Amino acid sequence: MPLDEVGALAGAIRGEVARAIVGQDAMIDHLLVALFAEGHVLLEGPPGTAKTFLTQCFAATLGLDFGRIQFTPDLLPGDILGSNLFNFQTSAFTLTRGPIFCDLLLADEINRTPPKTQAALLEAMQERRVTLDGETHPLPDRFMVIATQNPIESQGVYPLPEAQLDRFLFKLLVPYPSAEEEAAIVARFGQRQGQPRPAELGIGAVADHARLARAVAALDQVTVAGEIVDYVVRLVRATREAADLSSGASPRAAVQLANAARARAALEGRDYVVPDDVKALAVAVLRHRLILSPAAEIEGREIETLIADLVERTEAPR
Numbered sequence: 001m002p003l004d005e006v007g008a009l010a011g012a013i014r015g016e017v018a019r020a021i022v023g024q025d026a027m028i029d030h031l032l033v034a035l036f037a038e039g040h041v042l043l044e045g046p047p048g049t050a051k052t053f054l055t056q057c058f059a060a061t062l063g064l065d066f067g068r069i070q071f072t073p074d075l076l077p078g079d080i081l082g083s084n085l086f087n088f089q090t091s092a093f094t095l096t097r098g099p100i101f102c103d104l105l106l107a108d109e110i111n112r113t114p115p116k117t118q119a120a121l122l123e124a125m126q127e128r129r130v131t132l133d134g135e136t137h138p139l140p141d142r143f144m145v146i147a148t149q150n151p152i153e154s155q156g157v158y159p160l161p162e163a164q165l166d167r168f169l170f171k172l173l174v175p176y177p178s179a180e181e182e183a184a185i186v187a188r189f190g191q192r193q194g195q196p197r198p199a200e201l202g203i204g205a206v207a208d209h210a211r212l213a214r215a216v217a218a219l220d221q222v223t224v225a226g227e228i229v230d231y232v233v234r235l236v237r238a239t240r241e242a243a244d245l246s247s248g249a250s251p252r253a254a255v256q257l258a259n260a261a262r263a264r265a266a267l268e269g270r271d272y273v274v275p276d277d278v279k280a281l282a283v284a285v286l287r288h289r290l291i292l293s294p295a296a297e298i299e300g301r302e303i304e305t306l307i308a309d310l311v312e313r314t315e316a317p318r
Contacts, residue, residue: 001214003222006036006266009215012206016061020201021054022188023181029267030170030284031058031146036216037263039169039256040125040145042110042160042288049174051148052108053195059104060198062212063205064142067102071113077120081130095132100124103140103209107147111157118164121145125167142212162247162289169256170281171288222262224273227317232258232278235314239290244306247291257285275316283307 010032017028027043031054034041043051059066069080082098099105100121110118124130128139147168150157165171177185189196207215232254240248261277287303296306 001211001218003218003266003271004269006215006218007269009207009211010036010267013058013061016203016206017054017057019203020057020196020198021050022184023177024050024054024174027054027172027174028058030172030281032267033260033263033281034169035062035144035212036219036266037169037256037259038144038216039260040167041147042165042168042171043146043148043174044151044171045148045174046176047150049176051174052106054174055104055106055146055148057198057201057203058146059106060203061206062104063208064103064212065140066104066106067099068106068108069099071107071109071111071117073112073114075113075117077117080117080120081124081132084133095137097137100130101137101139103142103144105143105145107145109149110147111149111160114158115161118158118160122163122167142209162291165288166250166252168288169260170284172284219262219266221271222265222273223271224258224262225317228261228273228275228278229258231275231314231317232261235278235282235310236286238310238314239286239307242306242310244293244296244301245290246293247289249286249289253285253289257281260285279311279316282311 013032014028021028031041033039043055045051056066069075078098080098080100082096082101085094085096087094107121120130124139124143125145128141128143130137130139145168149160176182236249236251236254236257239245242248257278258273260281261273264277264281265271265273283304286307290303290306292301292303292306
């Protein structure tokens with residue numbers, strides 16, 4: 001698939017999602033980058049900011065098998081992965097697949113379940129497979145997790161462990177809409193009973209497995225020059241040396257940042273990555289992988305500000 005067709009496909013997906021979602025253009029653009037970079041996304045925002053609805057509408061445009069897990073404190077790993085049940089008629093164990101066996105999985109309120117259950121996603125997110133009773137079962141090639149969490153509540157929630165966070169390509173902060181956007185939302189949905197489904201709003205699939213596979217394969221046409229590789233590495237390594245950070249980003253972060261930059265370049269019709277691709281995605285890729293030092297926390301420093309400072313101080317190739 002030519003790169004201009006990748007951009008056209010992204011534009012069609014963006015247009016369909018806009019039928020239901022008011023604003024949130026940056027969120028949609030990052031979801032598209034994650035889709036073509038084959039990464040996972042963590043959405044964090046206050047209740048009622050359409051995190052779940054955005055994911056449902058995004059999935060509806062892709063023509064993929066959509067699954068949803070509502071994370072709760074009593075959820076068990078078997079509720080996600082499935083289990084082998086004994087069939088008395090055949091005297092053999094039969095795999096009952098859990099909801100994780102889908103193309104696009106919505107992990108709703110992921111931080112409401114204990115770490116033991118959260119860990120059920122680790123292998124799936126990294127290797128796109130799950131292991132049950134010693135047997136490995138592959139997940140679909142297009143497997144993608146979009147998780148949501150609420151930053152306000154502190155009771156009944158479990159912070160995601162670093163190993164889990166590191167498997168997300170992006171952490172996106174979903175803001176409240178502007179006054180104009182909120183007025184448009186009320187005008188569009190204020191006379192409806194309950195939340196409509198994407199199909200009720202005319203949202204249809206503009207892609208399918210085959211077309212998405214060709215779009216992802218087209219990213220092989222995008223080159224990352226040696227100077228860009230060096231820039232990404234220097235930027236990520238700078239997070240490990242910053243005095244205001246007690247924990248920096250991993251090598252996985254560097255790999256994912258480079259892949260995301262390739263996807264962004266492809267969406268803009270370029271077959272090469274420029275430093276602005278890296279700069280535009282650095283905050284979303286790094287914010288959930290860094291830990292402030294105690295002194296920086298006391299001073300009220302913010303991760304996003306520190307990342308912006310590191311990007312500013314790290315010399316970019318010309």
